[in-house]
Amino acid sequence: MARSDLSDITAFLAVAREGSFTKGAAKLGVSQSALSQTIRNLEERLGLRLLARTTRNVSPTEAGERLIQAVGPRLEEVEAELAAMMAMRDKPSGTVRIAAGEHPAELLLWPAIERLLPDYPDITIEIVIDNGLTDIVEQRLDAGVRLGESIAKDMVAVRIAPDMRMAVVGTPSYFTKHPKPKTPQDLTAHNCINIRMPTAGSLYAWEFEKGGRALKVRVEGQLIFNSATMATKAALAGAGLAFVPEERVLSHIKSGELTRVLIDWCQPFAGFHLYYPSRRQPTPAFEVVANALRQRG
Numbered sequence: 179m180a181r182s183d184l185s186d187i188t189a190f191l192a193v194a195r196e197g198s199f200t201k202g203a204a205k206l207g208v209s210q211s212a213l214s215q216t217i218r219n220l221e222e223r224l225g226l227r228l229l230a231r232t233t234r235n236v237s238p239t240e241a242g243e244r245l246i247q248a249v250g251p252r253l254e255e256v257e258a259e260l261a262a263m264m265a266m267r268d269k270p271s272g273t274v275r276i277a278a279g280e281h282p283a284e285l286l287l288w289p290a291i292e293r294l295l296p297d298y299p300d301i302t303i304e305i306v307i308d309n310g311l312t313d314i315v316e317q318r319l320d321a322g323v324r325l326g327e328s329i330a331k332d333m334v335a336v337r338i339a340p341d342m343r344m345a346v347v348g349t350p351s352y353f354t355k356h357p358k359p360k361t362p363q364d365l366t367a368h369n370c371i372n373i374r375m376p377t378a379g380s381l382y383a384w385e386f387e388k389g390g391r392a393l394k395v396r397v398e399g400q401l402i403f404n405s406a407t408m409a410t411k412a413a414l415a416g417a418g419l420a421f422v423p424e425e426r427v428l429s430h431i432k433s434g435e436l437t438r439v440l441i442d443w444c445q446p447f448a449g450f451h452l453y454y455p456s457r458r459q460p461t462p463a464f465e466v467v468a469n470a471l472r473q474r475g
Contacts, residue, residue, distance in 0.1 A: 347422070
């Protein structure tokens with residue numbers, strides 16, 4: 179491949195990703211007319227139309243989409259490696275973008291980042307709050323945070339929290355009106371606060387385990403949230419039973435605001451991990467952030 183081809187493909191990818199010659203030119207720091215000529219020259223050499231142009235937008239043709247899928251990831255690897263090498267000249271700098279749910283962002287990311295920032299003024303950290311299973315490669319993020327059991331095998335996973343447990347909780351006043359459940363099956367007779375999963379869109383089936391026996395219970399109740407924070411607030415208001423991460427409610431259990439039930443049915447499971455593509459070379463800035471988050475001991 180000629181050096182000009184590589185440069186022109188980089189220009190094509192910029193236009194395709196931005197969906198606009200204007201935005202692509204701004205990103206590359208060139209004029210729109212020069213960028214248009216570059217794309218025309220590439221199309222003429224290949225003998226293929228790569229972009230479909232209308233008065234309102236620009237989108238890849240079938241050939242253009244194939245070029246994006248085949249070459250785009252490889253150029254990203256080269257760009258990431260060059261960025262890592264350049265960053266090595268000086269102290270760690272640059273932007274690190276991480277996707278995480280609201281709970282791990284608040285509980286894990288923010289405390290570590292708050293301590294980190296004063297010592298690394300040239301590092302910018304962007305946290306994208308997303309409770310779904312974001313594709314960090316597609317979204318061009320540096321890393322994500324998930325429970326250990328939900329991370330793909332081709333990712334590097336770094337533990338950033340100990341194992342977790344769930345807790346079934348309700349207020350003492352709730353239990354004066356309803357008998358405490360002795361088994362998970364008893365929950366079907368209770369007013370339970372449901373959680374709708376952001377990925378599947380379905381209601382979460384409460385998961386239990388005891389003596390090697392796993393059990394899922396689909397509960398019913400008057401309230402449905404897509405946030406454990408709101409489920410906890412509703413439980414504190416006496417609106418029903420919530421099934422939430424233990425860390426969220428320990429202080430309320432100790433204070434007596436909430437009563438915990440079915441403790442022996444709530445077994446530990448793999449906690450939160452920072453994960454990133456194994457083929458991507460981490461920058462010094464990213465390594466600083468990852469080390470700050472890494473679970474010790």
